[in-house]
Amino acid sequence: MPRSGSSPKKTVTMRDVARMANVSQSTVSRVLSGVEGGIPIGEETRRRVLEAVEALGYYPNLHAGSLRGQKTFMIAMMIADIGNPFYHPMVRAVQDVAHAHRYDVIIANSDHMREGEERFLESVIRRPVDGVIMVPYHLGEEELELLIERTGAAIVVLGQQIRHPRVDVVFGQDDRAMFEATTWLIQEKGHRRIGFIGVTEEFSAGARRKAAFLHALQQAHLPIEPELFEIGDWSVESGARAVRKFLSLTRPPTAVFAINDLMAIGAMEAAQAQGVHIPDDMAVIGFDDIPQATWVRPRLTTVAQYPAEMGRQMAEALFERIQKEYVGPGRRFEVSCRLVIRESV
Amino acid sequence: MPRSGSSPKKTVTMRDVARMANVSQSTVSRVLSGVEGGIPIGEETRRRVLEAVEALGYYPNLHAGSLRGQKTFMIAMMIADIGNPFYHPMVRAVQDVAHAHRYDVIIANSDHMREGEERFLESVIRRPVDGVIMVPYHLGEEELELLIERTGAAIVVLGQQIRHPRVDVVFGQDDRAMFEATTWLIQEKGHRRIGFIGVTEEFSAGARRKAAFLHALQQAHLPIEPELFEIGDWSVESGARAVRKFLSLTRPPTAVFAINDLMAIGAMEAAQAQGVHIPDDMAVIGFDDIPQATWVRPRLTTVAQYPAEMGRQMAEALFERIQKEYVGPGRRFEVSCRLVIRESV
DNA sequence: GTTCTTTATGCAATCGTATGCGGTAATTCG
């Protein structure tokens, strides 16, 4: 039964337009897609077709074009968690660039988990897209290989060491910034016991920042004391938990370095709740410079990353590849970080 | 020329699987889509097919299914701005429900603008999706009519008065909450000059909340003084601007009601910058209860909405329609608000 | 042994669009 007449969906197709304009469906296609240098179209015909398009309110069905092997006009973006403010400017920047190119954006969360990242890869294979932007913490070259060989999509990745002729990489120089900020804490501010709130080493960014932190300690000939290292999960609550551990030590640290702002804010909250004065009793420094860093009191000293800039870079690199404006080996773009000194140190 | 061998994209299709398993392509389809009650498949055949699928790493191409008139396994969601923390839990909730159903989510920003909302409608017509979730501020029934008649998508809308047999509506009871909170400010807290930071009346939510505010004033027999009404654009900065205007009055208000938390936070910031003590010199109350409301000092008193709950409601209603578990007239769901008293009043 | 089910599989049409190729009419040229 060919769908009862009461059904509301009546898709207007090219054939309908063709019928109304008294031309063939292929002519409609040619008028609309306007191939330069292709078969020319008569003025009269073109006019009739455009009139019919207008009258029927025809919109091309993008799925059909995708199937035919054309562009899908979609890109997919994977981030850890849309709830984390750090990603918002990044997502927004990507969306803006994409929409300027008339592209839609599918957004997926990995929740910082390996399975989440793998699920994303699979979904991209099932639903081909023209481009993929990823902020992975776990997946490396081998895993991306699958994606690369199974899809024609352009690929841009943030923050992973990946060298592949078909993927561009955008890097925040977070390790260098981490080293410099730690050194600043030690040299300029005189801190010699610094608590570190990190994450498990599975996270490449976590491992990288911790290494840079350790490097700075060594450089300053400071001892590495295990009790000053706590593991969080990027969330406000985990920052609070970590600082409570620190405060229960016989000699609490005089400063705390959290590898993201959410944990730093949690640390401040929890410390203040115990009557600790910041920065006098304990200094707190974060990483990211999310907008909320200036909302808390004292305002958070932090290492600024520029997620909007990262997003823009990634999206533009991606579209250069999608539009074939760039073909060639994988590129590397660096987005710098900057120490932003406020009141919490 | 049939694409040179150097090209990286080698899509594995059902035909490849069929060839390998020595069956027809339609048999592969039947094995994979596993129609219950349909034509049965021999054990041996099924095994061969599944082996071939495994060996080739086959994934079905979702675009093809969409074209054939099946589901697209995509929903589209329109919000005002992904940068606004209020939407994050909502987006997240929608994504979670969608992913549980193996659906992808396309997210678009309207930027609070009518054109943005219209652009979204068009994009949904061009790329059919199974469901649409909208948080419109401008579009009403007539505009949605176009969407409804041109697409088979299920539709759920937040916060607009729309009565249509095919769309469900989720409502925050923001008008009632606004009235009650204002009354509380007046009766319990004794404020008689309350500054109101709203938005232009084009926003239905803005108009609704302002009406509720005015209603509360009238109920309390308070005068309506134009100088106590400022127009913002939902952003932190606009809240700051508004409060500076208030402070320049000969008789500044003793309390400020902002219709969202971002503007309230901006108001607090700007007031504090001018040495105004909150809540003693001036009370501030917001709307939404974004997580950051507890990060600022003093902690923000505000009317809590429950965006995660809203998102969940919308998504579940949507999928009930998509899966045809519900067919019937448009439903209305209410999500209540609640006054959260903290330190800023 | 013939006819009728039942079971399992293949064939081919279909969705909406893009495009190579071939065909027709109008135009130009010799």
Place this chain on the structure above:
DNA sequence: CGAATTACCGCATACGATTGCATAAAGAAC
């Protein structure tokens, strides 16, 4: 006036998966 261009346009097919219908083989009933 006949032939060669040129300008336009339609036919047919491809894209990948779903699905109604036909069909072949096997089994059951007579």
